[in-house]
Amino acid sequence: MKYRKVTAIINTDKLESVEARLQEIGVPGLSVTKVKGYGEYADFYSRDWMTQHARIEIFTVPKKVDAIVQTIIDTAQTGNSDDGIVVVLPVEKVYRIRTRALAEDDTF
């Protein structure tokens, strides 16, 4: 597949610095949503095991994936159990609505 989606679920405290670092390395676009969830860090015997995280989604080309993943990990890592995850999914097609064209690079 010609494209990838990188999804990161990170601590909301790290969202601003991750966004800034991704812009610095030239990531031309991303989406952010707030999610609730539990993970490695959850105390399942507590009533408030659901914590708030931020989910970042980036569509990109395969050769940019490693730099994006490493930048997110470098910036979001604290060593705590709620640091979150970064996942990479295959993407078949990416169209720019403005130009109606399939993207040839990652400048969506």
Add this chain to the structure above:
Amino acid sequence: MKYRKVTAIINTDKLESVEARLQEIGVPGLSVTKVKGYGEYADFYSRDWMTQHARIEIFTVPKKVDAIVQTIIDTAQTGNSDDGIVVVLPVEKVYRIRTRALAEDDTF
């Protein structure tokens, strides 16, 4: 893979008309979330470079993908740099919870 996911990140001003057009062409279901993000249109030197867009997600079968993508582009396109993107991802399985069965078509 037998199914596809179409994700469109569009200007919220276009959400209502895109939803109406998708219903007209027979799309039987979709989900909408509001997302914040930046893209081609962002002014990285501005403090408010994060704009609000709508993300539409549609699960469908491969033969319906092109009509859905073209309908979204036709309806959401303004020519501005914040028009957004449409992406297509492979999907392995789609189950209807009501019937417990794997979907045979796109009427989820």
Add this chain to the structure above:
Amino acid sequence: MKYRKVTAIINTDKLESVEARLQEIGVPGLSVTKVKGYGEYADFYSRDWMTQHARIEIFTVPKKVDAIVQTIIDTAQTGNSDDGIVVVLPVEKVYRIRTRALAEDDTF
């Protein structure tokens, strides 16, 4: 691909019991977002055809997928047309931010 993403779009009334059952079968993490949408249940001639559902996302390994899907269906099913769907997508990579490592199992 070594990983899968299970996405379930369910009635919000069923969210709490689905989360509890998923913890009981050992699902170590999940994310939840509220979505609006329409589906099989929608009355397209009504103005309020957009209903609120919950979207659950779980990253896991292939051998756990069937148990997760069946648990969600068992718990969320009412027989009504707004019961929702469960879908399975391929995932290429899952990194834990805390350890910087690719996940070897589903304890993300």
